Amino acid sequence: MKGKKPICWLCCWVILMCRAAFCTASDSVIPAKGSIESQPNSPTPQDSTTQATDKLRHEYLQLFQHGDYEAIIDRLTPLLHKSSPPDSGLAYVHGLTSRIIGDLDTAATDLAPLGNYAPDSDASTWFSWPPASAIWQQVQFRRQLFPAHLKVLHDGETLRFNVYYDDMTDWTRDALSVLPRAYAANHDFLGQDFSTITVLLFNDYGHFTDYVRATRWDVVPPKYAHGIGSLEALCISRYNGYHQDWPALSSKYSCATVAHEMNHSLVERMIAGYGLPRWFMEGLAVDLQTRITPEDVPTFGRLIRQLVRQGGILSLDDLTYHFGDSVQVYAGESTQELERWRNSNAYQQGYSMVNYFLRKLKPGDLPHFLTDLREQRYTDKSARSRQIFDQQTHKYLGLSLDEFYTDWQSFVQRIYK
Numbered sequence: 001m002k003g004k005k006p007i008c009w010l011c012c013w014v015i016l017m018c019r020a021a022f023c024t025a026s027d028s029v030i031p032a033k034g035s036i037e038s039q040p041n042s043p044t045p046q047d048s049t050t051q052a053t054d055k056l057r058h059e060y061l062q063l064f065q066h067g068d069y070e071a072i073i074d075r076l077t078p079l080l081h082k083s084s085p086p087d088s089g090l091a092y093v094h095g096l097t098s099r100i101i102g103d104l105d106t107a108a109t110d111l112a113p114l115g116n117y118a119p120d121s122d123a124s125t126w127f128s129w130p131p132a133s134a135i136w137q138q139v140q141f142r143r144q145l146f147p148a149h150l151k152v153l154h155d156g157e158t159l160r161f162n163v164y165y166d167d168m169t170d171w172t173r174d175a176l177s178v179l180p181r182a183y184a185a186n187h188d189f190l191g192q193d194f195s196t197i198t199v200l201l202f203n204d205y206g207h208f209t210d211y212v213r214a215t216r217w218d219v220v221p222p223k224y225a226h227g228i229g230s231l232e233a234l235c236i237s238r239y240n241g242y243h244q245d246w247p248a249l250s251s252k253y254s255c256a257t258v259a260h261e262m263n264h265s266l267v268e269r270m271i272a273g274y275g276l277p278r279w280f281m282e283g284l285a286v287d288l289q290t291r292i293t294p295e296d297v298p299t300f301g302r303l304i305r306q307l308v309r310q311g312g313i314l315s316l317d318d319l320t321y322h323f324g325d326s327v328q329v330y331a332g333e334s335t336q337e338l339e340r341w342r343n344s345n346a347y348q349q350g351y352s353m354v355n356y357f358l359r360k361l362k363p364g365d366l367p368h369f370l371t372d373l374r375e376q377r378y379t380d381k382s383a384r385s386r387q388i389f390d391q392q393t394h395k396y397l398g399l400s401l402d403e404f405y406t407d408w409q410s411f412v413q414r415i416y417k
């Protein structure tokens with residue numbers, strides 16, 4: 001997709017933290033440790049049950065902090081279904097995770113009964129958990145921005161999509177028909193299953209921009225964008241800012257575009273919204289597209305040849321820090337006169353670099369590479385995103401990022417000069 005501005009995990013976190021900052025100590029609904037009367041040295045069954053539950057809550061809070069949302073939903077959902085009423089601490093983590101990945105109805109169900117409950121703060125850090133009521137309010141706010149109607153799509157026993165739509169038109173039906181194919185391509189590419197994906201189908205462009213602005217710090221989507229894939233949802237708008245309708249949505253090309261946006265959403269889940277370099281994020285999504293439209297590969301090759309011959313290759317710094325600017329110049333939406341970007345094509349260059357990256361990566365290593373990035377971010381919070389990406393590139397390819405870039409440049413020069 002064009003014009004993607006990924007929601008940063010940190011941003012989500014900041015929202016939660018800000019909420020927490022305005023709230024006082026929680027009204028815990030969990031019995032405090034040791035509150036059950038017992039004889040010294042003779043633990044009762046209640047003691048061991050409380051300890052086991054505390055341990056479980058701690059483990060899931062840890063998983064959340066590591067950004068492993070898929071593991072939380074996968075393991076905790078059946079556990080919560082078994083217990084009635086569900087444990088507050090576990091329902092809290094499940095609700096918070098569901099809110100982050102856009103399953104807002106589940107989040108509301110989990111969080112509504114919890115009142116002002118929040119897990120105990122971690123005394124060793126500055127961190128404190130926001131009360132359930134604050135997250136619930138946030139869920140209500142975001143939920144009202146969703147289109148009004150819901151259709152669920154199953155894949156066998158699995159609830160694959162919650163699709164919110166404005167009206168059931170032919171366009172909506174076409175959009176529904178491409179989702180399973182787009183998922184299948186992403187599943188093969190990313191090498192793992194995912195829990196339910198929230199899809200928002202906007203018939204109305206104004207409604208689409210309202211949603212994007214309200215959930216992305218007032219950022220207006222680029223006019224050419226027909227959709228945006230984020231950690232919270234896959235958004236597809238019938239019209240873009242030029243009031244252009246999609247070509248037949250059930251076509252292979254439209255399916256490839258939906259798959260592209262879905263790739264952004266799913267990759268964001270794997271990395272918990274970690275800030276991947278934009279060229280890498282877009283390159284992955286374009287590479288994924290070519291799994292659906294392999295006939296595009298020769299065309300993309302010709303575009304790269306053109307970039308090489310016209311001196312349109314962007315430096316790694318430009319590609320990393322000015323991706324959006326160069327796209328705007330390319331799309332004719334920029335008022336800036338930036339000659340050095342005039343012949344560039346950031347999407348095509350990103351695709352070419354990622355394609356080369358994937359060829360150098362050991363088969364099957366892409367999911368490990370992505371989840372490792374997420375884990376590194378948790379482990380080394382002081383490091384900058386580029387530094388972590390650089391370290392991981394070295395770990396998986398045996399090359400620093402600069403060395404990889406030089407290597408790729410030699411490759412395209414050799415192939416296309």
Ligand SMILES: [Zn+2]
Nearest residue numbers: 001002004285
């Ligand atoms: Zn994109």
